[in-house]
Amino acid sequence: MSRPKIVWPDADREMFETLFTPGGPLEPRGPLAHVRSTTRKSLAGRYAQWLSWLSRATPDALQSPPVERSAMARMTNWLNDREDLAPMSRLALFDAVLRVLSAAHPHLDWSDHKALRARLRRAAGHGTQARKRGRILSSRVLLDAGRQVSETAEALPAGRMARAISLRDGAMIALLVLLPMRRHALAGLQIGPSVFVSETRITIALPELLVKSGRPWETEVPEPCLSVLRRYLDDGRPVLAARGAGDDPHLWLDRSGRELSYDYIGPRIASVTERVLGKRIPPHFFRDAAATTLARMSPESTKLIRPILGHSSDRTAERHYNHARSIEAGRSYAALVAHLKETSR
Template sequence: MSLVLPRAQWPRSDRAMWDALCKSAGPLDDPGGLTHLRPTSLDTLQVRYGRWLQWLATTDPDALALPPVNRATLARLQTWLVALEHTKPMSRLMFVDAVLRVLRAADPAGDWIMQLRLRKGLQRAAGRGDPDRKNGRILSSAVLLKAGLTHATADADAASTPLKRMMCQRDGLMIALLAVLPIRRRSFCELRVGQSLHLTADEIVMTLSRDMTKTGVPWEATVPDQVAPVLRCYITEVRPALLARGNQRHDTLWVGKRGEIMGQIYIGSRIGDVTLKLTGKRIPPHLFRDAAATTLARSSAQNARLIRPVLAHSGFKTAERHYIHAQTIDAGRDYAALLNRLKGDQS
């Protein structure tokens, strides 16, 4: 049985509440309480709220007859947490937080004091997540860049078949590109030739629209010289050959053996498998961001200032956004230059 109750099976009151929270503003109506969230955030809230409803349907079905905002009593949330003891503290926090975000948006004037105290306790217990999750897995970005480029060139040249050569070129490129431009996995997987990647005779520019960034702020960077030739070769030679093998026609950057679009889960797994083979450590896409931050912070205090623009972190005022947009381009170039020096020192 699924742990999440599909939205189509939610009680009518919950579906009506959700629709009202997501309703856009009209000429005479205010927007719903969740309309400020991005679609991906809404999807996440919907899944976590659906998990709450599935638990209620299984263990306390009579509660589903109550108005949604009246179900999340302190006692009922505590009982749910007992059922969630097999999950990590951060997961328990995220589940409870999602339910409270939805219900408080539906009833902002309600008395949520005790539930918020419970959430505060979960936040203390969760801290910054599992401290052992990243132990030994945060390599220097220079190490990852060198491993990726070697796999895309020397390893590819030594491949026993043309297909294996193309797989090496693609996989090595993914690692090298993430090492110098550590964007989030969803953005990385959604890259499209001609839309988010623009080739000219002199450079390749990566542009992420506001729909592709977590912060909702457009982001742009020039692909560094260390990686640009490998990316250009993939786009102009490798990718077309893979598309032809499966008679595929689309503009998504990352493709499989027969030109099929590679999904986020597969790309994450593939990058983890290849980095494990190349470095002895499984480095999924999101840890490339930790690698970049650690590399910058350890190199010098001056380079540490590049962490925010390189990783496209939020926190800047709206009035500064045009300045930050230009700063990200310069920061990306400075970061690439640093990695080039570090890679040279390790040779």
């Protein structure tokens, strides 16, 4: 049974709205007005979890101003009460609440809270790797899966909804393999503003709002993804668009002709890859696959990880290179053991 939705106290609602005020000639700009809408939604959801816990654990505290409820002892009790969560999830919750409160009261001393956040970050590391075990496949395998979905769809009668959807799914997977953008960017692609189609090429241009680093990112869609994407644009998307008003500019459409929602894309890609490969591969794993595949190729190839993933530093590239080296070392050791077995007979 789901818990009832928490009603935000007026003080919290007003604080939150002030933080995101866009500003104007007679109105100051909020300190968090620059963040993306998805980030704002994420902060609101996590802050609501804090309020929900307060309403259960210390309901009288909701009568106090938001900043007065943030005593270290109370927040530590909250985190202790959420030990059911993975370390990375606890970090995300605490970081969101701290970000909101410290932005609303930047002149207060938050050093103890930041020290606690640092301890949570060390405990979380790079997140739970167990869920990725066995699911970071080669980019070649993922590309073959996308092409297989698209080619299988071509055998279906033209104009059929199932054909159009499979052409879309195959194109999404193929595009993610060769241009492993984040799900937010993938969902936000629009023909005209960020997808430019000509007779000879298709160009993807992501504005800074769709890139985590805040830097615009542009590239041409390479083969063999290019032909898969054109197949969807020529034969699949028109069928989907015809089910709606026909004027939605989003690249990915659902069966009603409207944009494919951010929340639907992740589970859909995971479901299709499970059907084809036997493993659920969510969109973010495509980024790990690209980084690991490049790292396995050669040390020089790791230089491509940063620009392909749109990162602002080389730390991720170094981590994947080290991971790939450990994999190759394990394989070499296994081959040596097998050889020793053969020669000892």
